[in-house]
Amino acid sequence: MSMTQKAMIVKTGPNGNDGLEExxxxxxxxxxxxxxxxxxxxxxxxxxxxxxALVILEHRDRPDVEPEIAAExxxxxxxxxxxxxxxxxxxxxxxxxxDGI
Numbered sequence: 486m487s488m489t490q491k492a493m494i495v496k497t498g499p500n501g502n503d504g505l506e507e508x509x510x511x512x513x514x515x516x517x518x519x520x521x522x523x524x525x526x527x528x529x530x531x532x533x534x535x536x537x538a539l540v541i542l543e544h545r546d547r548p549d550v551e552p553e554i555a556a557e558x559x560x561x562x563x564x565x566x567x568x569x570x571x572x573x574x575x576x577x578x579x580x581x582x583x584d585g586i
Contacts, residue, residue: 487546491516494524498535508540516542 493511495504512518520541 488543489546490519490541490543493540493542494537495540496535496537499533508542511542514544516544519543 493504493508495508496502497505518540522539522541524537524539
């Protein structure tokens with residue numbers, strides 16, 4: 486199973502944060518934090534102090550066998566559907582008794 490990684494920069498300071506909402510969305514989607522590195526101050530000389538961090542996320546890719554499993558399931562359902570159609574076609578000429586419902 487392969488892994489995919491991506492990096493995000495998250496900043497926080499007295500005026501709020503930047504990138505935190507995006508990080509939380511990725512975590513909800515199944516990404517996992519594998520490393521965090523402090524990047525020190527990210528503000529200018531006259532700005533309020535801002536701290537930034539490089540966040541490395543990792544996500545396990547879906548296994549390659551899932552499409553094969555789905556194809557097998559479709560084949561099974563298709564076979565069962567054909568059996569039902571054949572049964573209905575065979576019974577189409579039979580006499581229906583009663584009100585025909």
